[in-house]
């Protein structure tokens with residue numbers, strides 16, 4: 050690989066996006082080569098990240114470099130050009146499954162120590178902890194986030210609206226959140242007056258000092274928060290809401306983000322499960338402890354542990370669990386056919402995707418009988434839960450949104466340099482004894498912030514550096530100028546952290562010419578109402594938000610507007626000057642892999658990849674003064690537009706056009722655009738034969754991609770597919786493969 054050549058780094062991730070890459074990357078390489086663009090790979094899959102932690106356990110041939118750390122370094126270089134596909138933010142259950150698969154493939158990596166006791170086990174656990182939850186995005190997102198629906202995509206959705214269930218004013222669905230004792234109510238926040246090193250410590254009532262985090266280096270002007278969630282208040286809240294759902298006859302569902310809030314939300318999830326099944330957990334407390342049951346990882350953890358018991362004992366526990374349902378409300382289901390409830394695994398119901406799905410369904414979720422029903426959606430943290438209630442109120446009054454006419458809501462999100470919750474993972478603790486939790490200056494001993502906490506409370510510190518905030522304001526102003534849309538900063542002056550941000554936003558807005566721009570600051574509920582009033586009138590509004598609302602809103606609005614967040618353009622202008630182009634705004638769609646392995650149909654829509662690649666090529670063209678890269682970008686955008694116009698997106702139904710077929714059409718249209726452009730005759734001549742070959746063989750190729758469907762497909766692994774098998778499954782059309790090969794021959 051020549052270092053002279055401009056390079057796009059394409060990430061290899063997990064599940065459906067990884068499958069799609071197996072088909073798309075050869076196309077990208079073939080098209081990029083004539084422009085002198087190198088396309089490199091970076092494997093940041095959960096399997097690669099696990100292997101990267103244990104080089105000493107592997108043979109020379111098995112060892113892999115720490116690609117995530119390398120890619121993280123790359124984001125700090127001005128020439129970084131990265132295409133980042135969604136990756137698994139693994140739950141413990143997913144990580145354990147990945148470990149098992151890798152061990153089965155001959156990698157001698159250690160078992161996951163669920164309850165580490167020895168120093169060795171603790172060291173192994175610490176390494177595995179690095180692979181859990183949002184382990185990738187905080188490392189790579191060295192810039193703020195710009196997510197929007199491109200015009201062509203929005204137009205397509207208007208012309209081809211997805212289904213939206215009706216909303217009834219009589220709907221009893223609602224959101225329940227804590228009104229006291231949560232992170233919102235216990236938050237303190239400050240902006241630093243100088244750079245400081247601090248520690249997080251607990252001074253217990255019994256007089257002990259427990260240092261939880263020995264050192265955090267803070268920058269001048271950085272905003273830090275100290276906040277806690279009271280276990281007592283949380284448990285009382287669950288008791289009340291579970292009983293309320295039972296009395297009023299609505300289903301109960303819990304929505305958390307246990308992947309991104311990988312330390313706090315599994316605990317929040319676990320308490321809910323334990324309260325719901327209180328009698329059984331009390332009766333079998335000793336047994337569950339002996340078994341090492343940890344329902345922070347879902348009921349699946351309990352079920353797995355029960356498997357090790359003699360059947361009579363297991364049946365007794367199962368009977369007691371079932372008996373709890375007598376006095377409890379119906380639980381919302383993740384998969385009613387398989388009897389998988391909302392409590393099965395914390396990563397099954399990820400709030401950013403699960404709440405929009407519920408709202409799109411007219412406020413309903415699936416019950417155990419396979420019917421859609423009204424539901425109490427429980428989100429303990431009040432900070433952000435309120436936005437969903439506001440949207441529900443709006444839908445009850447105005448009816449469901451209409452994708453044909455509704456406006457669009459792009460987002461400019463603060464997330465750079467581990468902003469806010471992204472940086473809290475190693476600063477979140479479950480308190481072991483009543484006492485005072487202090488953030489203390491290491492040099493002077495000055496206590497900067499102090500909270501009274503009790504056993505079981507979750508205490509955490511968040512940070513956001515000054516430069517990312519300044520960059521975020523700049524990005525919001527830039528987007529307002531480019532789009533002509535108003536910008537609303539969703540910031541609540543009553544929340545201490547956001548009050549600090551408001552001061553900075555006002556200050557940094559002065560650095561820009563905002564003449565003629567409409568820029569406002571509103572608390573979340575008002576911002577939602579204001580935005581929705583505009584949405585139903587077909588008016589567009591940019592939301593400028595902190596990290597959590599970036600995540601929530603970039604699924605919520607796209608799912609209403611486009612049916613999925615996979616169709617979003619998702620750009621991370623890196624603060625060091627490079628660019629990271631994320632594909633879509635949604636997840637990695639585990640269900641899609643199942644459909645592929647069972648029926649050899651991949652419904653994953655790579656539109657996000659197409660959009661990302663066009664922007665990546667454009668950026669490369671501008672920065673390297675590479676006219677061909679720019680031309681590739683322009684023609685790719687035109688091809689994507691044609692793909693949408695001609696409705697060549699993948700169908701969810703087996704036997705119809707799938708991801709591979711959609712990618713074939715993209716390649717054909719792209720080749721045609723390149724062949725017919727007149728700016729670069731050489732390039733036109735190179736692509737003309739391919740364009741012809743693909744058009745001449747269109748029916749044959751589509752048929753080759755169809756006949757293989759309907760039967761199981763073997764990709765040789767879930768977390769680490771076998772490359773040869775993956776290639777065979779994802780590139781089954783010999784005619785298409787030969788045509789592509791002829792381009793580089």
Ligand SMILES: NC(=O)C1=CN([C@@H]2O[C@H](COP(=O)(O)OP(=O)(O)OC[C@H]3O[C@@H](n4cnc5c(N)ncnc54)[C@H](OP(=O)(O)O)[C@@H]3O)[C@@H](O)[C@H]2O)C=CC1
Nearest residue numbers: 135136137138308399402613615635636637638639653654
């Ligand atoms: N940037 C990142 O790296 C992100 C990673 N994640 C991770 O992804 C995993 C699953 O996340 P979850 O939030 O449950 O979301 P899913 O991946 O399950 O997506 C939810 C639904 O959205 C639809 N969908 C999403 N992407 C596409 C696509 N490209 N084409 C067609 N349909 C699509 C699918 O609907 P249907 O069933 O109708 O096809 C899917 O079932 C988790 O491990 C999570 O942490 C999540 C968000 C972002």
Ligand SMILES: O=C(O)CCC(=O)C(=O)O
Nearest residue numbers: 138183186308309600634
């Ligand atoms: O970082 C993660 O775990 C998920 C991120 C996510 O959902 C998003 O960026 O929209």
Ligand SMILES: [Mg+2]
Nearest residue numbers: 401600604634
């Ligand atoms: Mg998200």
